[in-house]
Amino acid sequence: MSTTTLTETRGAGQSGDKIFSGATLAAGCLILAVLFSVAMFLLVQALPVAGADPAEITGGEGFSTYIFPIVIGTVVAAAIALLIATPLGIGVALFISHYAPRRLAQSFGYVIDLLAAIPSVVYGAWGYAVLAPELAKGYAWLAENLGWIPIFEGPASQTGRTMLTAGIVLAVMVLPIITSLSREIFLQTPNLHEEAALAMGATRWEMIRMAVLPFARPGIISAAMLGLGRALGETMAVALVLSGGALTASLIASGNQTIAAEIALNFPEAFGLRLSELIAAGLVLFVITLAVNMVARWIITRHKEFSGAN
Amino acid sequence: MSKRIDVKDLNVYYSKFLAVEGVNIEIKPRSVTAFIGPSGCGKSTFLRTLNRMHEVIPGARVEGEVLLDGDNLYDQNVDPVNVRSQIGMVFQRPNPFPTMSIRDNVLAGVKLNNKRISRSDADNLVEKSLRGANLWNEVKDRLDRPGSGLSGGQQQRLCIARAIAVSPEVILMDEPCSALDPISTLAIEDLINELKNDYTVVIVTHNMQQAARVSDKTAFFNIAGTGKPGKLIEYGETATIFSKPTVKATEDYVSGRFG
Amino acid sequence: MTSATLARRQSHLTKGKLPSYAVWLVLGAALVFGAAAASLVGFSAVSWGLFSALFFLLAATAVTAVVEGGRKATDSLATYLVYGAFIVALLPLLSVLWTVLERGLPGLSYDFLFTSLNGVTGAVDNASVANGTPVLGGAYHAVVGTLQITLWATAISVPIGLLAAVYLVEYGTGGPLTRAITFFVDVMTGIPSIVAGLFAAALFGLLFGPGTRTGFVAAVALSVLMIPVVVRSTEEMLKIVPNELREAAYALGVRKWRTITKVVIPTAISGIASGVTLAIARVIGETAPILVTAGFASAINWNVFSGWMSTLPTLIYYQILTPTSPTNTDPSTQRAWAAALLLILMVMLLNLAARLIARMFAPKTSR
Numbered sequence: 001m002s003t004t005t006l007t008e009t010r011g012a013g014q015s016g017d018k019i020f021s022g023a024t025l026a027a028g029c030l031i032l033a034v035l036f037s038v039a040m041f042l043l044v045q046a047l048p049v050a051g052a053d054p055a056e057i058t059g060g061e062g063f064s065t066y067i068f069p070i071v072i073g074t075v076v077a078a079a080i081a082l083l084i085a086t087p088l089g090i091g092v093a094l095f096i097s098h099y100a101p102r103r104l105a106q107s108f109g110y111v112i113d114l115l116a117a118i119p120s121v122v123y124g125a126w127g128y129a130v131l132a133p134e135l136a137k138g139y140a141w142l143a144e145n146l147g148w149i150p151i152f153e154g155p156a157s158q159t160g161r162t163m164l165t166a167g168i169v170l171a172v173m174v175l176p177i178i179t180s181l182s183r184e185i186f187l188q189t190p191n192l193h194e195e196a197a198l199a200m201g202a203t204r205w206e207m208i209r210m211a212v213l214p215f216a217r218p219g220i221i222s223a224a225m226l227g228l229g230r231a232l233g234e235t236m237a238v239a240l241v242l243s244g245g246a247l248t249a250s251l252i253a254s255g256n257q258t259i260a261a262e263i264a265l266n267f268p269e270a271f272g273l274r275l276s277e278l279i280a281a282g283l284v285l286f287v288i289t290l291a292v293n294m295v296a297r298w299i300i301t302r303h304k305e306f307s308g309a310n
Numbered sequence: 311m312s313k314r315i316d317v318k319d320l321n322v323y324y325s326k327f328l329a330v331e332g333v334n335i336e337i338k339p340r341s342v343t344a345f346i347g348p349s350g351c352g353k354s355t356f357l358r359t360l361n362r363m364h365e366v367i368p369g370a371r372v373e374g375e376v377l378l379d380g381d382n383l384y385d386q387n388v389d390p391v392n393v394r395s396q397i398g399m400v401f402q403r404p405n406p407f408p409t410m411s412i413r414d415n416v417l418a419g420v421k422l423n424n425k426r427i428s429r430s431d432a433d434n435l436v437e438k439s440l441r442g443a444n445l446w447n448e449v450k451d452r453l454d455r456p457g458s459g460l461s462g463g464q465q466q467r468l469c470i471a472r473a474i475a476v477s478p479e480v481i482l483m484d485e486p487c488s489a490l491d492p493i494s495t496l497a498i499e500d501l502i503n504e505l506k507n508d509y510t511v512v513i514v515t516h517n518m519q520q521a522a523r524v525s526d527k528t529a530f531f532n533i534a535g536t537g538k539p540g541k542l543i544e545y546g547e548t549a550t551i552f553s554k555p556t557v558k559a560t561e562d563y564v565s566g567r568f569g
Numbered sequence: 570m571t572s573a574t575l576a577r578r579q580s581h582l583t584k585g586k587l588p589s590y591a592v593w594l595v596l597g598a599a600l601v602f603g604a605a606a607a608s609l610v611g612f613s614a615v616s617w618g619l620f621s622a623l624f625f626l627l628a629a630t631a632v633t634a635v636v637e638g639g640r641k642a643t644d645s646l647a648t649y650l651v652y653g654a655f656i657v658a659l660l661p662l663l664s665v666l667w668t669v670l671e672r673g674l675p676g677l678s679y680d681f682l683f684t685s686l687n688g689v690t691g692a693v694d695n696a697s698v699a700n701g702t703p704v705l706g707g708a709y710h711a712v713v714g715t716l717q718i719t720l721w722a723t724a725i726s727v728p729i730g731l732l733a734a735v736y737l738v739e740y741g742t743g744g745p746l747t748r749a750i751t752f753f754v755d756v757m758t759g760i761p762s763i764v765a766g767l768f769a770a771a772l773f774g775l776l777f778g779p780g781t782r783t784g785f786v787a788a789v790a791l792s793v794l795m796i797p798v799v800v801r802s803t804e805e806m807l808k809i810v811p812n813e814l815r816e817a818a819y820a821l822g823v824r825k826w827r828t829i830t831k832v833v834i835p836t837a838i839s840g841i842a843s844g845v846t847l848a849i850a851r852v853i854g855e856t857a858p859i860l861v862t863a864g865f866a867s868a869i870n871w872n873v874f875s876g877w878m879s880t881l882p883t884l885i886y887y888q889i890l891t892p893t894s895p896t897n898t899d900p901s902t903q904r905a906w907a908a909a910l911l912l913i914l915m916v917m918l919l920n921l922a923a924r925l926i927a928r929m930f931a932p933k934t935s936r
Contacts (some may be wrong), residue, residue, distance in 0.1 A: 014389065014391075014824075016824060016826050016827070017824050017825055017826045019826075020825075020826035020829070020830070021736075021740050021825070021826065023732055024732045024733065024735045024736035024739070024740055025736055025740065026732070027728070027729045027730075027731075027732030027733040027735075027736060028732075028733045028736040028737065028741075028746070028750045029746075029750075030729055030733070031729070031733050031750060031753065031754060031757070031796060031797075031800070032749060032750060032753055034757075034793060034796070035753050035756070035757055037768075037772070038760070038764070038765070038768040038793065041768055041771040041772050041775065042764070042767060042768060042771060044771070044775070045771040045774065045775070087654070088654050088657060088658060090654075091650060091651045091653070091654025091655070092654050092655050092658045094651050094654075095651045095652060095654060095655040096655075098651075099648065099651050099652065100655075108655070111659070111662070112658060112662075114662060115658070115661070115662050117850060117916050117917065117920055118662075118665055118854075118913060118916070119853075119854025119855070119856070119882060119912055119913070119916060120854065120855075120856060120857075121854065121856040121882040121885050121886055121909070121912075122665065122669060122854070122885070122909045122912065122913060123665065124856075124886070124889075125885055125889055125905060125906070125909055126661075126664070126665045126668055126669075128889060129668070129672075129889075129902075130664060130668050131664075134613075134615060137613065138615070138616075172661040175658055179658070203640055203641065203643070203644035204644055204647075204648070205643055205644040205646075205647035205648070206640070206643075206644065208647070226759065229759040230759070232761065233759070233760070233761020233762065233763065233764065234761070235761070235762060235763045235856070235857035236856045236857055236882070236886065239857075239886075239890075240886065240889060240890065260761060260763045260857065263763050263767065263857075263861070264763060264856075264857050264860050264861070267767075267770075267860065267861045268860060268861070268864065268865070271779065271780065275779070278767075279767055279771060282763065282764050282767040285761055285763070285764060286760070286761070286764045289759055289760070289761050289764075290756060290759070290760075292759070293755070293756050293758075293759035294756060296759075297752065297755045297756065361820065363816065363819060363820060366815070366816060366819060368742055368743075391822050391823070391824050392822065393822075394819055394820055394821070394822040395821070395822025396822070398820060398821065399816075399820035400820075401813060401816060401817065401820075403813060405811070405813035405814055405816070405817045406817075407814060407817070407818075407832055407836070408814075408836055409832075409835040409836050409838075418818070418821060418823075419821035419822060419823065421831075422818060422821065422823040422827050422828070422831050422832065423822065423823055423824070423827065424827070469817070472817075472821065473820070473821070476821055476822060
């Protein structure tokens with residue numbers, strides 16, 4: 001039994017090692033290739049737009065005139081979502097990490113995570129059928145009384161299917177993202193800092209302002225950025241909720257459109273140049289979300305101590 | 311079933327950092343050799359180079375020769391996997407595989423390498439290995455229970471059984487008792503005394519009484535200061551090292567004056 | 570020391586503090602005044618809630634500021650806002666779940682589950698409304714499509730995601746390639762789902778001619794969304810497998826690939842499996858990529874490689890946006906909500922399954 005020498009090779013075993021590590025490497029590279037080809041294929045399919053006669057593009061004035069309003073629409077919808085969801089998300093995260101009774105905190109966390117489990121098309125249907133009619137009353141009041149502010153200019157939409165409604169639905173959808181990331185970071189606040197603040201006689205809110213929020217700031221920023229990335233790319237909620245149209249300043253009237261919804265609404269019937277247009281629009285969306293996400297990831301990696309957040 | 315180890319001019323590096331420098335040592339078959347020394351002196355690092363386990367750490371490499379009955383472990387076409395199946399290792403903390411039963415843990419070395427083994431051969435191997443590790447009587451009625459359900463000392467003996475089931479020539483032990491209570495430690499020390507009838511045993515320990523109790527020969531490692539490489543200071547019969555060492559540093563260490 | 574001094578010392582600590590029932594008094598008053606203010610602009614649950622909340626915040630803060638001082642007032646304002654945030658976050662969740670249950674339950678029948686929309690036209694819907702007969706047509710074709718597409722997406726994503734995660738954790742050396750993969754996996758988690766759909770459509774459009782729409786194209790699109798999720802969760806799980814187990818296996822002379830497949834992965838399998846289940850739950854509700862890749866069908870299609878396919882999310886979408894009968898939308902709406910309920914049930918079941926898997930297959934740590 002002890003006659004085996006060190007140089008005796010077990011060929012099968014060694015090639016098994018090579019095959020397996022090769023397979024894992026291939027899978028890793030495949031992911032890079034997929035991301036690269038996503039960019040390439042979109043680029044190739046979008047190319048016809050570049051050479052097309054501006055008059056042939058939807059709207060008749062070239063691609064940039066076509067894409068500009070829906071880029072603005074996309075950004076506005078996401079901005080509304082973020083304006084609502086960030087403070088709310090931080091509040092909910094603080095509630096779970098520092099305010100709720102310890103025994104219930106985890107269950108509350110699960111409940112908020114349920115928000116993330118609901119499919120986007122269901123949110124869209126809910127926004128279309130429940131939220132929009134409810135908000136329409138409020139919009140009428142806003143148009144009547146605050147109509148002199150451009151964003152509340154009338155005539156208010158009768159159905160409530162407006163940019164503001166879409167933004168609110170998006171806010172609900174990105175809320176769990178912002179909440180769960182912020183919660184993780186709040187829980188990582190060094191106990192020593194918190195206790196030091198409390199020992200100085202700080203109230204709970206002063207402790208949070210002195211110890212928790214400064215520690216968590218980069219994490220909150222990147223959580224908001226990831227939420228923004230999600231809101232920018234979200235399709236169904238907007239496609240169902242927003243009764244789209246031309247770019248207008250008013251958030252409570254029909255009109256405006258986002259890239260993702262524009263694609264979803266028009267792609268099934270599109271062919272030829274229209275198809276290329278929509279794919280080009282998708283490429284623009286891809287670049288915007290890519291930039292937002294990369295900045296968010298960059299913030300996270302710069303603050304390595306928050307890596308537990310993802 | 312036991313081979314000698316000769317180490318010639320061995321240097322161990324972590325990337326560019328020289329961790330252990332210029333070790334020469336001869337370890338006889340069927341003996342127990344203890345490595346002692348202060349923390350960070352490189353004794354565990356050196357132990358790992360004896361079965362090429364240091365290669366698991368990225369950037370770790372060695373210069374020099376380690377001969378197992380004359381065959382250099384670091385020859386070009388030597389497969390580290392073959393080295394490790396001949397030189398087994400027991401670790402600081404007991405680490406039975408949590409997904410496997412006691413029986414499967416003992417057979418892990420065989421089964422994980424996909425060797426075919428008949429049911430009766432397997433039963434015999436399990437019993438032989440567990441008896442060899444003084445564990446058979448305690449676990450024979452619950453071989454299908456998970457290994458992680460045993461006590462710390464039992465788990466460590468299970469790990470020893472697992473190591474001897476692949477019939478190695480040499481067993482390396484890296485502070486095998488440091489996570490155990492005194493009674494479990496005693497059981498392991500008794501076991502080491504029996505193991506040397508069949509195997510070459512090399513043990514790293516922080517506990518000088520343990521080294522004195524179990525080993526035939528003792529090697530003292532020391533380090534000149536932080537950032538300096540560890541060195542083998544003195545190597546000899548355990549009795550000599552503990553009663554009249556030739557080097558001042560060894561005397562200081564074994565008499566408890568530092569470290 | 571007498572009991573009188575003890576009592577005085579206690580009162581010293583509680584001096585200038587509002588009694589605990591004060592909050593409830595303020596809340597009650599706020600609700601009353603909120604109702605009054607709401608009726609001025611048109612009473613509804615929403616306006617009542619808004620005004621009451623506003624009055625409560627103002628009044629409670631003001632009362633605390635007067636009795637306990639400014640610092641305490643800020644603290645209690647923050648507390649009310651934080652509690653309020655949680656309540657506000659719960660409202661949409663409850664509203665969505667309630668809506669789906671209320672509107673979905675009437676339509677969720679055996680017939681709905683096991684008939685397709687094949688042959689259900691506007692005339693059929695008009696007839697069922699006019700005669701008051703049950704709504705015909707169901708979601709069987711969409712359930713078939715959902716399961717097929719999700720199954721294929723899983724079959725593509727899990728091996729790739731698993732292997733890539735193994736590469737990152739077990740073989741990655743922290744070099745540029747490892748960092749690039751980690752970074753781009755993170756970036757990939759942020760790809761908008763519609764873009765993933767466009768990619769698959771563009772890819773198959775180039776390979777098999779424009780307008781190629783099948784279930785398989787949709788599965789590829791979903792894989793783009795699913796792979797990063799699988800990689801991330803598997804990576805996390807592999808990382809928490811103690812290194813000692815790998816070393817134990819190596820020390821037995823076990824090869825690296827067998828160590829990974831027989832020791833590391835089995836130890837982490839519960840976490841990996843629950844991560845995969847959550848990834849499935851995530852993509853099963855995706856709509857946008859299906860719209861642009863699988864088209865829409867009303868008949869049952871078992872073949873993912875040819876012909877258009879429907880899934881539950883696209884069924885919901887089209888039934889709401891383009892009802893089968895433009896004049897009588899009720900049957901379509903009913904089908905949409907029933908499908909939404911079915912979809913939510915599937916997602917919740919998958920989430921529950923993930924929890925159970927994580928618990929059941931966790932390595933046995935004790936007897």
